[in-house]
Amino acid sequence: MTSNAKQGENSVPHPDVPGRPCSAAAALQLVGERWALLAIREIFYGNRRFDRIVRNTGAPRDRLAARLRALEEAGVVERRPYSERPLRFEYHLTGAGLDLAPVMHALLAWGDRWAVDAPPVAFRHRGAPGSDHDAEHDLDPVTMCRTCGEEARSGGLTIDVRAPGWDRAGPIEGV
């Protein structure tokens, strides 16, 4: 669980994970700490300055400062100066950060369904202009398979563990 710094082609460090080798665990290692995703949410919303993020997430200032540093180190956010004199920074999402949108949408959809009475926020969605669906409507996210265009139903999925020494049930004995 040492936070090593193997670099992929895309400048995000590859964390070690406890237990089973797993991309979701690796993802959580980078963005799963407390306050991290809420900070990212605010940046998604366009609130890029420290005080705004503190106010809108409710995070303690020192924790937020630490999280933003960690996220910067993780290559998920980027700190850009918006003023010299006094030197001030704002936080932007990198490509990796923007790529968290599906995670946010999935969490939001789950929370809408299971964790709140009425959705406190919705995303209004409009297809490409001229397309069939250019009327604005609430986004209702479903995860589909890009390869075949069908919905990912749990029934149609099987697990294929490729990490050496592991299978679905756990570490393979006698290795």
Place this chain on the structure above:
Amino acid sequence: MTSNAKQGENSVPHPDVPGRPCSAAAALQLVGERWALLAIREIFYGNRRFDRIVRNTGAPRDRLAARLRALEEAGVVERRPYSERPLRFEYHLTGAGLDLAPVMHALLAWGDRWAVDAPPVAFRHRGAPGSDHDAEHDLDPVTMCRTCGEEARSGGLTIDVRAPGWDRAGPIEGV
């Protein structure tokens, strides 16, 4: 941030969240603690017994016991006896738990792309028998909009904050 217990129609308690009212924050309140999603991952994989989950997640036993209790309380997992004498339980996902699949897929996809060298696990996907795409292939999850059938591109989305007293930027002044 008191963990109140308003019940929705579906038996999952609705947590209070710090900062902006937000379904994603509410979701994280229930399943965002350390080890929670990894435990859920193992249950998804069919590893339902305590020792297996400990082994495959690497979580400390006491933490895992606490997390599973919290997830049970949150209505995400269910404890079912699989043996009397000695009395033993295994953990199953409830409807709310199964509904976390899109979150897991999104995290996994993000991790595959940004946090590991080579995906340690893939989901093999097969469409409905007789459909166009019944050849097995790796699931490549994309989030689409159920309403219009188009991909949720960040360009086509705008935020609509419906929580009273809040807007995109934060709490509305003078309320």
Place this chain on the structure above:
DNA sequence: ATGGGTCGGTTTGAAATTCCAACTGTCATG
């Protein structure tokens, strides 16, 4: 019946992390 092994935890005490409130430093504005 004794000793070992399994399973699902609980207990303990130390270590790490988090929280809160106050503080700092730099600058702009009036």
Place this chain on the structure above:
DNA sequence: CATGACAGTTGGAATTTCAAACCGACCCAT
């Protein structure tokens, strides 16, 4: 010169986490 905005940092207390050992119920083999 005083006030306020902004972006943190600091200190100390409170909470959470961790690792490792332990426990109780049971099964099985000797």
